[in-house]
Amino acid sequence: NAGVTQTPKFRVLKTGQSMTLLCAQDMNHEYMYWYRQDPGMGLRLIHYSVGEGTTAKGEVPDGYNVSRLKKQNFLLGLESAAPSQTSVYFCASRTGAPNGFQYFGAGTRLSVL
Amino acid sequence: AQSVSQHNHHVILSEAASLELGCNYSYGGTVNLFWYVQYPGQHLQLLLKYFSGDPLVKGIKGFEAEFIKSKFSFNLRKPSVQWSDTAEYFCAVNSAYLNSGGSNYKLTFGKGTLLTVNP
Secondary structure, three states: OOOEEEEOOEEEEOOOOOEEEEEEEOOOOOEEEEEEEEOOOEEEEEEEEOOOOOOEEOOOOOOEEEEOOOOOEEEEEEOOOOHHHOEEEEEEEEOOOOOOOOEEOOOEEEEEO | OOEEEEOOOEEEEEOOOOEEEOEEEEOOOOEEEEEEEEOOOOOEEEEEEEOOOOOEEEOHHHOEEEEEHHHOEEEEEEOOOOHHHOEEEEEEEEEOOOOOOOOOOOOEEOOOEEEEEEO
């Protein structure tokens, strides 16, 4: 049982390049989330999904797109990377049970030069 | 909109000292409250959570938190810290219900408190 797995762990991009971050969970969770973590800012929600085929915007969605074609996977895309997107990205998932909580992946450290 | 305030940005303690980290939230409805810990270079792990019932919640590694509804607070405590508690601590809240009766369980995080415990 791997929990929440993020790939890649590290990535360096040049401004304007595109990339996709993959989040996979093996807990059959309904809900999945993408956050970014910046020093002194805590975690901020980028996009989230309440089920397969559905996505919604979070607090800081600009410059990102997501897809949830399969229940276990939640992809975060950067179409044209900018230095302001240098950050650590965390994926999380949880069940739909009222007393559940979010499980986090190990993170992806992205640098945009 | 919900917001979460963590009063201390950086706390430095010696081993065996007592710890209290403040957390206040702004939301008038029913909330679920969480404390997560992030050890250096690692992902966030759940320390404890509050949904309902006894406002004093016990978590892992000797941590506890008290929910005081009238103060909109959920402070984290530990009687005696260890060097291994050095980490960043995040308070988080989600509304238990949306107007439609469901919930998307989105978490709003505080900005975190870095705890350094000196041996």
